Amino acid sequence: MRTGGRGAAWAWGAVALAAVGAATMVAWRAAPGSGAGDYDPIGAVIGLLGLAVGAFSAWMSVRAARSQESLEDVAARLAGAVLDSERMARRRLLGEHDRPIDVRFVLERAPAHHAEGAGRRSRLTEVVEYYRGLSPQRMVITGAPGAGKTVLAVELILGLLEPPRRPGERVPVRISAASLDTELSGPKVMERWLSSHLTQVYRVRGAVAQAMVAARLVVPVIDGLDEMDAAAEPGYDSRAGRVLRAINAYQDVRGKGAVVLTCRTAQYQALQELLVWAQDAARVEIAPVDGRQARAFLDGRVDDVARWEPVLQAIRRAPGGPLAVGLSTPWRLTLAATVYEQRDPITGAFLRDPAKLTDARLDVPSAVRDHLLRLFIPAAVALHPPPGGADADRVHRWLAHLAGYLHTNTSSGRTLGGRALSGTDIVLHELWPLAGTRPRLLTAAFMVIVWILGGVATLTQFPSGSNSEQMVLASSLTLMALTTMWSDWRTIWPEPRRINLRRLQTRAGRRTLAAGLTGGLVCGIAIGLVFEIAIGRAAGLAIGRAAGLAIGRAAGLAIGLVMGLGAGLAAGFFKFEPVGVADPRDLVHADLISRLAFGIAIGIVCGIAFGLVTGIAIGVTGAPAIGLAAGRAAGLTAGLTTGLTTGLTAGLAVGLIGGVAGMRYVALLVCTRRWNTVWLPWRLGWLLHWASGVGLMRVAGIGYQFRHRELQDYLAAHPFPYHRQDQPVIGKAGHVPSD
Numbered sequence: 156m157r158t159g160g161r162g163a164a165w166a167w168g169a170v171a172l173a174a175v176g177a178a179t180m181v182a183w184r185a186a187p188g189s190g191a192g193d194y195d196p197i198g199a200v201i202g203l204l205g206l207a208v209g210a211f212s213a214w215m216s217v218r219a220a221r222s223q224e225s226l227e228d229v230a231a232r233l234a235g236a237v238l239d240s241e242r243m244a245r246r247r248l249l250g251e252h253d254r255p256i257d258v259r260f261v262l263e264r265a266p267a268h269h270a271e272g273a274g275r276r277s278r279l280t281e282v283v284e285y286y287r288g289l290s291p292q293r294m295v296i297t298g299a300p301g302a303g304k305t306v307l308a309v310e311l312i313l314g315l316l317e318p319p320r321r322p323g324e325r326v327p328v329r330i331s332a333a334s335l336d337t338e339l340s341g342p343k344v345m346e347r348w349l350s351s352h353l354t355q356v357y358r359v360r361g362a363v364a365q366a367m368v369a370a371r372l373v374v375p376v377i378d379g380l381d382e383m384d385a386a387a388e389p390g391y392d393s394r395a396g397r398v399l400r401a402i403n404a405y406q407d408v409r410g411k412g413a414v415v416l417t418c419r420t421a422q423y424q425a426l427q428e429l430l431v432w433a434q435d436a437a438r439v440e441i442a443p444v445d446g447r448q449a450r451a452f453l454d455g456r457v458d459d460v461a462r463w464e465p466v467l468q469a470i471r472r473a474p475g476g477p478l479a480v481g482l483s484t485p486w487r488l489t490l491a492a493t494v495y496e497q498r499d500p501i502t503g504a505f506l507r508d509p510a511k512l513t514d515a516r517l518d519v520p521s522a523v524r525d526h527l528l529r530l531f532i533p534a535a536v537a538l539h540p541p542p543g544g545a546d547a548d549r550v551h552r553w554l555a556h557l558a559g560y561l562h563t564n565t566s567s568g569r570t571l572g573g574r575a576l577s578g579t580d581i582v583l584h585e586l587w588p589l590a591g592t593r594p595r596l597l598t599a600a601f602m603v604i605v606w607i608l609g610g611v612a613t614l615t616q617f618p619s620g621s622n623s624e625q626m627v628l629a630s631s632l633t634l635m636a637l638t639t640m641w642s643d644w645r646t647i648w649p650e651p652r653r654i655n656l657r658r659l660q661t662r663a664g665r666r667t668l669a670a671g672l673t674g675g676l677v678c679g680i681a682i683g684l685v686f687e688i689a690i691g692r693a694a695g696l697a698i699g700r701a702a703g704l705a706i707g708r709a710a711g712l713a714i715g716l717v718m719g720l721g722a723g724l725a726a727g728f729f730k731f732e733p734v735g736v737a738d739p740r741d742l743v744h745a746d747l748i749s750r751l752a753f754g755i756a757i758g759i760v761c762g763i764a765f766g767l768v769t770g771i772a773i774g775v776t777g778a779p780a781i782g783l784a785a786g787r788a789a790g791l792t793a794g795l796t797t798g799l800t801t802g803l804t805a806g807l808a809v810g811l812i813g814g815v816a817g818m819r820y821v822a823l824l825v826c827t828r829r830w831n832t833v834w835l836p837w838r839l840g841w842l843l844h845w846a847s848g849v850g851l852m853r854v855a856g857i858g859y860q861f862r863h864r865e866l867q868d869y870l871a872a873h874p875f876p877y878h879r880q881d882q883p884v885i886g887k888a889g890h891v892p893s894d
Contacts, residue, residue: 227322229363230372234326236357238316240854241329245309247853248862250493254455255279255310256448256485258303260296260439265432270294273437279307283314285439292374292413295433297420298441300865301486304417307441308376311415315374325413328352329376331855332383333579337394345405345412349375356856371407378855380418382579382864385565388425394575395422396431403434411435443483446470452485456492465510466491478512481523486863493850494530497537506537528869532851532876539849543838548876553835553842554851555870556827557581558861560589562871572647579867582858583743583840584651584816587823594822598815599640601822649815651746739857740840747817 249255261276272288286294294311296304312327330352339347346368353364353373367373383394390396395418405412416433420440426432444452449470453463470479482488495509507530517523532554536547545553563569565578571588587594827835836842843859846852851866852859861867 226363226367226370226372229359230326230367231320233328233353233357233359233367233373234316234320234324237312237326237328241309241312241316244329244853245306245313247847247850248306248309250489250850252456254452255306256303256444256452256488258307258444258448258485259442260298260307261442263297263438263440265434265436265438266427266430268434270435270437273439277439279303279310282307282311286311286315286415289437291407291411291435293411293433293436294415295423295436295438296415296417296441297423297438299443299484300419301484301863302441302443303485304419304441305378306485308378308415308417312376323372325372325374327374327376327415328357329378331580331858331860332377332379332395332398333577333860334856334858335377335383335394335398336574337383337397338573338575342404344401345375348401349373352856371412374413374415375405376415376417377402378417379579380416381422384422385568385578387421389422391426391429391431393426396426396429399426399431399433444485444488445483446474446479449482449488452488453492457496459505462495462505463509466512469513477518477520478523481517481520482512486865487524487527490527490531493538494527494534497534500537524865525869528866529873531866535849535851539845541842541845543836543841545836545842550842550846551870551876552874554846554861555874556835557589558867558870559874561867574648577858579860579864580855580858581843581852581860583739583820583843584746585648585858587819590823590826593826594819595644597822597825598818599643601818602643603637603640643815646815649819651742651816738844739854739859740844742857743817743820743840745817747821 246253257279259276259278260282262273270293271290274285274288277285286292296307298304308329312329315324315327328349330348334352335348336351346365349368350361350364353359353367354361359367377398380395380398383389383398386393402414402416403411405414407413411434414433414436416436423432423438432438446467450460450467453460453467457463466478466482469476470482473479482491491509491512495505495507495512497506498504499506512523512526517526532551533547536545536550541550561578561581564576569576569588576588577585824835824837824839843852847854847859850862852861854860861870
């Protein structure tokens, strides 16, 4: 099955129509004595001929650039990209050690509609065989906070993708539940979620993603259903409830479609009591970690297990005590090992004694949790110092600002532009509401300033007596500035774009550009013939032919470049790249830099073409008075100067309009300086990337999430480091909502 799209061919056919139509109008109006009712049949015929050739060339450009890959080829590359991404996610979840706790899980019976082939119990190391034995292959993983639901899902994905991959085998793709747009309605909501995720995160072309989902070559692994709603018991019409209903409507060729879902036990049971659950699925519950598993984990993780004997003995003596319950999940055990295995970089001495976990003041499980979370950021910063030299207090405050914003979104149920603001995902180009409406105002104002400065620079190129021309240009620039400001303001959630010049390294990409340039030059010849007739009638046939062909070459080159790059837009030069994992930071960088570069380049090319066209026309018009050579020189000088100035201004403005997503991110950084209430670093993307590398955060699709919801809640409740809090953390379980 071939991949590709047709819609952009119509757009670039319209470009050819506008270009040739404009040239025809110029020829019509340039004819001597032309009036409102005059008509030049020769110019009109030539213009329509050029239109047909240009539209056909644009269409052939798109057809030539269509990818010849089969869906299976794309699925194979997608499997490799997912495998690399989940391997990195596993390393970040487990830290520097690659041994997860072999957690056990047991089957929990659903009210009705069970999956066949589900065993009563199994464990992490056998989860792949357990899942493959299900019919249909639908599985729900539940457990307490920190029980290891995400780790179990990641182990399942990696096991299913282990090479060699069999042709036709489905590719599991993990999706953050919080990123799903539950406002979508109508049929095939799950299919739309999946195709959108493949396009945004793995850079699969839209038509290809839809075809893969339709062929059921992708298995959705929806992670974190419990993170979609603020309420501890989500209702029937909650976001989580809508996702479950979409899962139940997701069909395969015969029966329910394959899916994997993770959720906290309390939230899933609350929905199940409302008779909303994943039908025809096996729900498994992860069991708490016991003392034997804790000892096995520490034996393989720590450098001196004897230091942990007081902790292990306390867990063995009181399996239901606060310490045993507080360390009954893989997340808490990993947290404890990270904090208490920190060593002095010079002497190698351990900085903390794990025996402090047996302190009598840690009398409730939540106190154990808060004690570990208080020390987590200092330990991470000490083990992996930030490149910028930021200390632990500063990192704590920065991350606390972000956690507080997410907490506000969740607790208040904030919506903007018909979309609920995420309470877990930090997507850079969608983070601007953190500073209110100021980033939108700042971006719109900056674009207006660009138009004004460009307009002033352009107006200075006109003679002082050209009042009518100056008024027309000033009015046009004012209209463009207001239009730009309005367009930016009304675009609440701009989509980032990117340029993929690596397409030029492929045969299809080079063929696309060559076809576009050829079609543009053909249109240019047609335009030149139109100008030849028009100018020939005004200035004589000999001069008209020379001027018309010169104008045709210049206009043909400009139109050829625009058509070639435009056909590239449809073929994949812009917005899409080869299948692979998108770095969350790349989206805003590519949107801002590449669109600005593209806009300025197109502005320069069109400015030069405009300068050549108008310069030659001015030179021919003034030739009888000052001579052809002098007229051409004067015309070219005036035309190129005005064309370049106008082209740069328009190109910069067009680039900014296209890069609104990146501009919003820059405006956010300006609005979160030290003198503001919310303070974030200039290199926010660097901070989040570093935090995900050291285990404080994790990459989730095109955004970031805190390593665990407990860490996010703790930072939201503690905006300053522990030594700056008014009250101590130990023994104060009320600071953070209990499990």
